Amino acid sequence: MPELPEVEVVRRGLATAITDRQIARVEVLHPRPVRRHLLGAEDFAAQLAGRRFSEPRRRGKYLWLPFDDGDALLAHLGMSGQFRLEQHEAPDAPNTRVRFVFADGDPELRFVDQRMFGGLSLTPGGAELPDEVAHIGRDPFDPLFDLDEAVARLRRKKTGVKRALLDQQLVSGIGNIYADEALWRARLHYARATETMTKRAAVDVLSAAAEVMRDALGEGGTSFDSLYVNVNGSSGYFDRALAVYGREDLPCRRCGTPIRREPFMNRSSYRCPRCQRVPRHARF
Numbered sequence: 331m332p333e334l335p336e337v338e339v340v341r342r343g344l345a346t347a348i349t350d351r352q353i354a355r356v357e358v359l360h361p362r363p364v365r366r367h368l369l370g371a372e373d374f375a376a377q378l379a380g381r382r383f384s385e386p387r388r389r390g391k392y393l394w395l396p397f398d399d400g401d402a403l404l405a406h407l408g409m410s411g412q413f414r415l416e417q418h419e420a421p422d423a424p425n426t427r428v429r430f431v432f433a434d435g436d437p438e439l440r441f442v443d444q445r446m447f448g449g450l451s452l453t454p455g456g457a458e459l460p461d462e463v464a465h466i467g468r469d470p471f472d473p474l475f476d477l478d479e480a481v482a483r484l485r486r487k488k489t490g491v492k493r494a495l496l497d498q499q500l501v502s503g504i505g506n507i508y509a510d511e512a513l514w515r516a517r518l519h520y521a522r523a524t525e526t527m528t529k530r531a532a533v534d535v536l537s538a539a540a541e542v543m544r545d546a547l548g549e550g551g552t553s554f555d556s557l558y559v560n561v562n563g564s565s566g567y568f569d570r571a572l573a574v575y576g577r578e579d580l581p582c583r584r585c586g587t588p589i590r591r592e593p594f595m596n597r598s599s600y601r602c603p604r605c606q607r608v609p610r611h612a613r614f
């Protein structure tokens with residue numbers, strides 16, 4: 331699932347391509363991605379025609395495309411959702427589900443989704459902050475993100491530090507990949523009990539999360555999966571710079587010890603057993 335840097339790459343691509351453009355018509359090629367629109371695909375298309383996009387926005391991993399009338403289109407990328415910009419004559423990529431044709435011509439916008447866990451929905455009044463996103467915490471790239479408050483809230487929790495990093499209400503945008511990378515940078519084990527962390531350690535790990543996501547954004551994101559691409563159909567390069575994620579048995583970039591993979595919340599955690607030792611106070 332894309333995390334903050336990958337979603338931001340998509341947002342930036344869309345910002346350049348669709349801001350201030352008016353939709354001429356919407357073609358829904360498969361009803362599943364618009365299933366959250368209860369009046370059906372035809373009504374979805376009819377309600378969007380004629381509207382004009384303003385600049386796409388994001389909080390954490392959540393992306394929405396506001397209209398200049400105050401409503402917004404919420405985009406759930408799910409496991410495999412992609413936005414692609416194409417010339418009208420270009421053949422559809424496999425699994426193209428929704429097509430946006432603009433009043434000013436090319437390029438048109440296509441929503442492609444192989445597995446269709448994602449989708450698009452109209453959120454009335456959602457231009458500033460859709461209701462569906464309102465409970466999500468601010469992410470570290472947000473100018474209003476308050477590090478001191480996030481540190482205090484993290485230390486008040488009684489959980490393992492990785493669970494806290496993945497809690498989108500505490501800090502949004504961090505998923506499995508960047509949580510593991512941040513923990514490695516901060517030399518913390520994923521099960522370190524948050525209530526025993528010093529203020530300094532909490533600042534370090536949250537700063538490391540922001541830093542690793544900024545580095546990843548600079549490389550166009552991480553192409554952990556061929557399903558994740560930007561609006562031009564290409565993917566980022568940050569996987570080459572990952573320190574632990576996906577590097578089981580490879581040497582730690584700091585100390586050379588082989589990286590270990592362990593089961594965690596039905597997925598995996600990667601850590602260096604020497605740089606990130608099992609803590610005395612652990613919450614698994």
Ligand SMILES: [Zn+2]
Nearest residue numbers: 582585602605
């Ligand atoms: Zn190490």
